[in-house]
Amino acid sequence: MLEKEFPLSETTCPGIYALDLSLDRLKTGVDNIRHDVYFSGDFHKTVQHFIFQIIVKQTQTEEVLHLGKGVSLTRIREKFRRHCREILLYGINSAKSEREIEIDRLVQLSLLKLLLDAIPEQFEHFEGRLKEISRGYELSHNQDDAVELDKKIITVKENRQAVIRGVGRDVFLNLQEINQKDLNELRRINFGDRTVIPDTVFSNPMFFAENPFDDYFTLKHYDIMFGHRPEDPDRYESLLSSVKKILFEIYETPHLAPFHPDDSRRHPDFDGCLKRVENIDFFFNSFQTTYRYRSFRKSGTDKDIRRLKKFSREQRERLWILSRKFEQDGILEKILAVYEMQPVYLEFCPPLVPQLIAQFLIDRRVRKNVAVRLKQISRFYGKTFSTKPLHRIRRQIWWTRIKREYGYLIRFLKNFVQFHRDFQDYKAIRESMDQINMATDPKIINLSRVNNTLYEFLLPHERRFQEKPISSHVILKADVRGSTTITHRMMMRDLNPASYFSLNFFDPITEILPDYGAEKVFVEGDALILSIFERESESAGRYSVARACGLAVSILSIVKSCNLRNGKYRLPDIELGIGITYTAGRPAFLFDGDQRIMISSAINIADRLAGCSKPLKQALFKESAPFNLYVFQSMSDEAMSEVDDDLFLRYNVNGIELSSTGFQQLREEIEIQTFTVNASRASRHSKMKFYTGKFPLVSGEIQRLVIREAPIVRIDPNHYTVKGLTDRKYYEICTNRKLRKIVENLRG
Known part of the structure; x- marks a missing residue:
């Protein structure tokens, strides 16, 4: 207590406060001193429009500028926040793709520099607009309005610093909230806590002070x-x-x-x-x-x-x-x-x-x-x-x-x-921003781009669409247990098994595929094969294995919910076995007319992982087991080494098995913590090893994974009696809520 x-x-x-803003590992630009950065042209316009509208609101000059109707600051703010998030997310994904955290640091510092430069620039632009209107009044001999507006311009000039500080607080608060919402969590997942720039940086009032040591400024903001x-x-x-x-x-x-x-x-x-x-x-x-x-x-x-x-x-x-x-x-x-x-x-x-x-x-x-x-x-x-x-x-x-x-x-x-x-x-921020060249001259941009020294941060619609070659792929197979029996039982009751599988399996799964960046490879009556591709030089995050595992968990959750609903009407339950495997390479494709057909050894491996031995299911697990997946070896080590195929026996009922290559790739994709759980808390074995980590969906929502590592058990092939443990391991993606809670508590 x-x-x-x-x-x-x-x-x-x-605790020690540390702020790491190093950019030393990044390439310098055409001047060999600073880092060349180019932001989206549309993003520049969004920033300028948003800042200008805040200045107008702060100075209460909407009527003077005829901006009262038809201009929604709320919509402009939402667009600014959306574009900022897209730019920052692109930086995070690029940093992960290039395995260089300083890229994420560069995009944040560059965005700060852009905003700090844009605020006074837009204030000057705002003053210019007021003066143009005043001259228009004078030319039209509207002296009363000209005099009133000139007084307003004088007041605006006198309050220049206060307006800039107010605009700066508004802009930086939005930026801080964007980071806090999900981007900082994404940074922690990929790079660790040390990489997150503290919130105090974005609320620092000194960025908008003419003199940080001015008595009025220090008394107001620091009480000193x-x-x-x-x-x-x-x-x-x-x-x-x-x-x-x-x-x-x-x-x-x-x-x-x-x-x-x-x-x-x-x-x-x-x-x-x-x-x-x-x-x-x-x-x-x-x-x-x-x-x-x-x-x-x-x-x-x-x-x-x-x-x-x-x-x-x-x-x-x-x-x-x-x-x-x-x-x-x-x-x-x-x-x-x-x-x-x-x-x-x-x-x-x-x-x-x-x-x-x-x-x-x-x-x-x-x-x-x-x-x-x-x-x-x-x-x-x-x-x-x-x-x-x-x-x-x-x-x-x-x-x-x-x-x-x-x-x-x-x-x-x-x-x-x-x-x-x-x-x-x-x-420190000012010194780091001095190392950045915000490239705007087309000649500098092209020269830096040609020499591969330009860091470009674009909005999604500005990135040139070019489907890059596949560098690796993940295959997920979901195999329905006893589909023939289910079909027979339903037809005997004069029910429609096709609509049953469609409504309870295929359709709801299809709806969630975009959240995980997955697509269908093959569909048959009792199985679904899905794929997630990674492409060369792609900055989309590289979470293919993590997202495949998360997709598998969601599939089982969907089927479980459907089973609960169908049980009320005495409709049969659906049982699944899911296998996931990763291959560092591209699959082959052939075409049957317009239909593209994938050829990959990963499909065969996923098929083995999703399988379930009927004799094992009947002989060993008549009662409910603590886990949904068990893997056994019935052959000698010598016999296993002579073949390339997966000859292990499996009990996989509503379980998810991840291949060992997939697990190793998962450790590359996300930060994973290791935990050992005592037997009394999870199973009859002495100790069990678990891993946990989080990953983002395509939408940015965060999902947690819990993985169990267990040794493959050696059994007698005739009587299915246990003879000992092998040195080989298998990996189950856990879906049991109690178990996930235990691991979550250990993590906390």
Whole structure:
């Protein structure tokens, strides 16, 4: 219970923030310095249109531009989001196809660069449109409208930065939501957690700030203010150095170190720690720990209570060290003044600047100068500036030190860490974007394309349609058990077996084939053979085996649902056996008139995997078995090695067998985790090995697979008695809900 609430123990290093934006492995473009990137022409238009419409909405100029009717921002936004997703998905698939994650990183950085450049460009375009309309009013002698519009243009110019920030937040929020919806999960599936760019990058307000250190900007977005003079101890650089020194001092104090002291490892990455806000709570927030300690006294163990109490005491000691150091450096007073002044500083700024208000509260000499200056300024503003609110706050600061000093220190550190993270991310993103050349000149585009150094990210309808050669293929065979018996029983009852198989097997399966990128190879009364192709240089994701396995699971689910429905009307159940195999190569084709016929050894292998031995079914499994698939060897190893055919005996009733080559390919396609389940949880065997992983459907929906690995059992061919285990393995795609839940719980 305690570990769930407080997962970091005293000897655990807090989480380290890392942002990897490297593009070093990618080809440089025609200038041999930057990477040439070309975005879809239609995508450029979509981005420009969307940004322009947001600017219009932010400035409330729809009527001026005659855009009130016939323009739906909702539809424009949906189109922007759809096109962004298609471009980003193309980048992910290209990265997977080329086995180079930096391609996905490149498309994200390039998209950020495109958007950051497009926002001010569209603002200039927007201003130009307003000026054109104003000139039109003047030429038509419509002076009243011209004057009103000129006033609007002046207001727009004055609020330029605020409008750009508002538009930027809107655009980046949409981009963040697109990634969060399914693309980040797709990245994790293919490349791991480390490859996902943190959400904080897309919500970073610094991208739209003229100066990230501007006092108004830092106070509004980070609740903080920095000194600007070289000698100021609260300059950003000085503060960062001070905080790192304090952390190092704490690290060197054995009983206070939040890291495990080990001479064999280097000092912790303090800079990485100072980019995660939650680490401040871990280092210093004794208030939070004390609250947990008091809540835990009622239900926790004595050991856990002592641990929390000790941890809270250590946090207070660290906080005391921090407070005394900040006091010695002259930082503490400035921190308290900045927080206390925030309710009233905008009453004086402008004409004053926020730095003067903070200095007023802590420096007697500044107070006199500010009072004189406010009297002088009053003449120009036509109002009196009373310093009484500032004097009241100045007197409160003493009580603040007594009652709220530590709380303000924790608040300040969290604000500082957030600023530090965003500023470092801002610099890193800018440096990475400087390595990208957004190619727009046709000569550069053609030259880079000819030299195979152009990274093109196009919308689906812009990609030239050219069916590339098949590089590999997957075959799935679904074999209906006892179709002859079912047909006979139904005809005896004067029922139609053809419509029965059509409605309960062929038709519902046909409907889901596009979700998995599959197509029919062959259909007969009791079997269905499907294929999924992969093509050369194709960026479609390369999930052929994973999708075939997912399709097989869905087929069994469909048949099970149909059986439940048909049972109410005493119609026979359908039992299946499914086999899946992968071949690294293209099949052969011949034509019977217009009908294309595939020839592939994979079809024969899938047929064997989908089969079921009737004697085995009758002899060994009269009662329900824990799994749907078992594979046996009845011949000697020497006899098995002399033939190329699959001569194993199978029990496959509503089971799915994946060939060993298919399993190896599956491990190439998706991230797979391995689990061992004890016998009592799954079967009579001592331990069983399982694998699990997730993959995307064509639509982007995510599906999970659970695979059981088991040894092929050696049996007596005459009496079907078990003689031992072989070294060979077989793989079952599991559909049992209880088993899948066990593996899911182990994974979590």
